[in-house]
Amino acid sequence: MKTPNKSKEIYNQADKLADELADRPYSKGEKVENKSIMKKISFEIDENKYEELEDIAIKNKRAKLPLKTISDLLRVAVDDFLRKYKNN
Secondary structure, X not given: OOOHHHHHHHHHHHHHHHHHHHXXXXXXXXXXXXXXXXXXXXXXXXXXXXXXXXXXXXXXXXXXXXXXXXXXXXXXXXXXXXXXXXXX
């Protein structure tokens, strides 16, 4: 059986760790092992376009092709857009 002091000590350590983690800054896109840190975003898209993207992703997954998720498809689209934008 744990003593009340030991339980309180563990609680205090956990609380201190939570405070330290909460004070950490968000990522600034640093690279880790040659991979970019992914940033989760949310946006609105027409339902029909979403369903089209979902169909493509499902077909790719079943065919064991790359771009198996909507996120994969959108990353490629954003990369293409940025490449074209930079060239203008």
